[in-house]
Amino acid sequence: xxxxxxxxxxxxxxxxxxxxxxxxxxxxxxxFKIYANAPLIPLDLDRPWHRFIYLLxxxxxxxxxxxxxxxxxxxxxAGALYPIEIYxxxxxxxxxxxxIYHFDVxxxxxxxxxxxxxxxxxxxxxxxxxxxxxxxxxxSGIYYRSSWKYRTRAFRYLLLDGGHALGAxxxxxxxxxxxxxxxxRFDRAKLHHHFGFGQGExxxxxxxxxxxSDQEAQGLGMELDFVDGTGHFLPDPRIEEAxxxxxxxxxxxxxxxxxxxxxxPQKLEEAILKRRSARDFTATFMKREQLEFLLHxxxxxxxSDCDEEVRIWxxxxxxxxxxxxxxxNGRLVKAGNFAKEGSYLxxxxxxxxxxxxxxxxxxxxSNYQPLYQKAGHIGxxxxxxxxxxxxxxxxxxxxxxxxxxxxxxxxxxxxYALALGSHSGG
Ligand SMILES: Cc1cc2nc3c(=O)[nH]c(=O)nc-3n(C[C@H](O)[C@H](O)[C@H](O)COP(=O)(O)O)c2cc1C
Numbered sequence: 001x002x003x004x005x006x007x008x009x010x011x012x013x014x015x016x017x018x019x020x021x022x023x024x025x026x027x028x029x030x031x032f033k034i035y036a037n038a039p040l041i042p043l044d045l046d047r048p049w050h051r052f053i054y055l056l057x058x059x060x061x062x063x064x065x066x067x068x069x070x071x072x073x074x075x076x077x078a079g080a081l082y083p084i085e086i087y088x089x090x091x092x093x094x095x096x097x098x099x100i101y102h103f104d105v106x107x108x109x110x111x112x113x114x115x116x117x118x119x120x121x122x123x124x125x126x127x128x129x130x131x132x133x134x135x136x137x138x139x140s141g142i143y144y145r146s147s148w149k150y151r152t153r154a155f156r157y158l159l160l161d162g163g164h165a166l167g168a169x170x171x172x173x174x175x176x177x178x179x180x181x182x183x184x185r186f187d188r189a190k191l192h193h194h195f196g197f198g199q200g201e202x203x204x205x206x207x208x209x210x211x212x213s214d215q216e217a218q219g220l221g222m223e224l225d226f227v228d229g230t231g232h233f234l235p236d237p238r239i240e241e242a243x244x245x246x247x248x249x250x251x252x253x254x255x256x257x258x259x260x261x262x263x264x265p266q267k268l269e270e271a272i273l274k275r276r277s278a279r280d281f282t283a284t285f286m287k288r289e290q291l292e293f294l295l296h297x298x299x300x301x302x303x304s305d306c307d308e309e310v311r312i313w314x315x316x317x318x319x320x321x322x323x324x325x326x327x328x329n330g331r332l333v334k335a336g337n338f339a340k341e342g343s344y345l346x347x348x349x350x351x352x353x354x355x356x357x358x359x360x361x362x363x364x365x366s367n368y369q370p371l372y373q374k375a376g377h378i379g380x381x382x383x384x385x386x387x388x389x390x391x392x393x394x395x396x397x398x399x400x401x402x403x404x405x406x407x408x409x410x411x412x413x414x415x416y417a418l419a420l421g422s423h424s425g426g
Contacts, residue, residue: 002368005242006413009153010401016347021151029145031071031082033229035102038111048176049095053103053110055172055272056086056137057165073105075168076277076383078157078397083145084165085201085229087113087138089122091131091210100222114222121217122194125187126206131217134210138191139165142201142229143243147236155239157397159369160416162204163376164395168272169207170302170377171384174261175268181208182304184370188247196224200233202243205373246369255307259300262293263388271388278392278423281354285318286391286422291357294385294420295330298359298378308365310374310415313408315342318356318421326408333409345407346417347398356391356421360404362412375415382418392423 043050043058054074061072070080077083086103088110090096098116122138123131139162146154146161166182173180183206191203263271291314298312314327317339325335343352352358361378365371379395386393396417404414 002242002246005155005238006368008238009156011153011347011398012400012402023149027148027232027234029081029148029230029232031145032106033085033102033142033227034104034106035111035113035227038102038113040104040107040109040111042107042109047095049093052172052176054108055175055269056168057084057103057105058108059105060273061276072276074272074275075161075164075380076275076395077161077164078146078395079149081145081149082161083141083143083158084161084204085140085142086165087140087195089116089132089136089138090134091116091121091136092133093135096135113224117221119215119218120220122191122220123217124219125190126183127185129216130212131215132208132210133213134208136210137169137207138203139205139207140197140201140203143236143239144200144230144233147234147239148232152236152238154236155242156372159204159372160376160379160395160397163373163378164380164383166205166207166373167377167380167384169209170259171268171272171380173209174263175265175272177265178209179258180303182206182302183208184304184306184367185249185252194220194222194224196226198226199235199240201229204369249306249367249370252306252367252370253308255301255304257301258303259297262297262385267388268384271384275383275387277394278419279351279394280424281351281356281392281419281421282424283318283354284356284422285320286356286420288319288321290389290391291316291319291322293389294382297385298381302374302377304370304374306367306370308363308367308371308374310361310363310365310371310378311412312378313360313362315339315358315360317342317358341407345399345404346396346419347400349396349398351394352396352419354421355419359418359420360399360408360414361416361418362405362408362410362414364412372415379416379418382420386420392421392425394419
């Protein structure tokens with residue numbers, strides 16, 4: 001079914017020219033969800049675990065235009081629409097009392113939604129029910145924020161944005177020197193009921209930053225009221241169908257290994273805080289070691305309970321000591337400078353021509369939601385690693401699907417593209 005969704009939401013040269021429709025500004029969604037009736041605990045950025053939460057998606061820049069200010073975050077988002085919400089459960093944690101919280105990005109704080117009673121916990125909805133001592137994150141997507149602009153293709157962006165948020169969890173875990181693990185297998189419908197979600201918000205993934213104990217969680221008494229996270233809503237049945245048909249995961253492969261942390265903590269924090277999407281690429285050469293560092297990090301394992309293979313294709317345009325061409329796993333597949341083709345394939349976005357390299361991520365896996373989020377996670381690694389090296393990066397969700405596949409010579413689904421290179425830093 002997810003394959004059907006993927007097929008139905010492909011861009012082509014003709015589809016982008018014939019599927020008109022501008023934005024309805026009278027129905028613009030709010031990018032913030034606020035639990036106004038729950039107590040706000042301001043984040044004290046001098047405390048490491050508070051800062052950890054901030055690094056996961058806090059506001060780190062703003063852009064003002066006459067009459068309007070947009071807030072940008074530590075994580076990128078397709079169209080800066082920010083459909084991802086972050087919740088977490090704390091248990092036995094030194095900085096957060098046992099309970100369930102929501103990260104209130106607009107107010108730089110967390111809201112306590114529910115205090116845990118003895119033995120309770122969301123873990124009862126996971127296969128092994130084992131209590132997590134520490135923090136257990138739950139990531140949801142509010143799809144209308146994105147479908148307002150991107151229509152049905154928005155579900156792909158929701159999954160990519162969700163993957164970026166998981167990549168941010170990894171980076172923050174590296175920064176605080178703690179392990180983490182991603183889990184996709186939990187009872188979504190029951191969890192939605194506990195959180196009072198309407199049809200427009202659903203959980204995408206969870207992340208554990210803690211230790212599993214031998215005790216099992218015994219249910220959860222929490223029943224929250226519905227809180228509107230957009231201000232407007234238009235249902236998209238094809239997105240809801242793709243979500244619900246895709247949550248029954250099959251043949252999941254466990255990836256227990258943890259990636260190598262290639263970063264020095266203080267420089268990593270700076271890289272996370274200054275990360276932006278670049279378009280001001282300078283058409284100059286980058287170093288081969290930089291590309292190798294990035295590819296090594298992007299291709300490293302991601303610990304999760306439903307791992308899928310995602311391939312990283314590299315179009316090398318301007319890398320010192322490397323022949324221009326298409327590379328897969330470090331091997332030259334086809335020689336040539338394809339900077340212009342890369343730009344055309346990414347819906348003629350001109351800045352792609354001036355990059356040093358362009359990545360395309362593909363997969364033939366069957367668990368669509370985990371594999372698409374993995375692509376977003378790899379994208380976040382590219383952003384964080386690029387920012388660490390002083391290079392510019394931009395995620396690219398808009399490309400001509402079938403033409404990219406033909407160009408690469410693959411029958412796999414094309415999930416995401418990323419631009420990389422030196423930039424003027426403006
Ligand atoms: C999934 C995804 C797809 C994106 N697609 C594009 C794109 O096609 N073209 C582009 O210029 N930027 C793209 N971006 C970058 C966003 O526009 C950018 O993240 C957003 O405006 C916020 O700005 P910031 O990343 O500088 O914080 C994409 C980002 C993500 C996460």
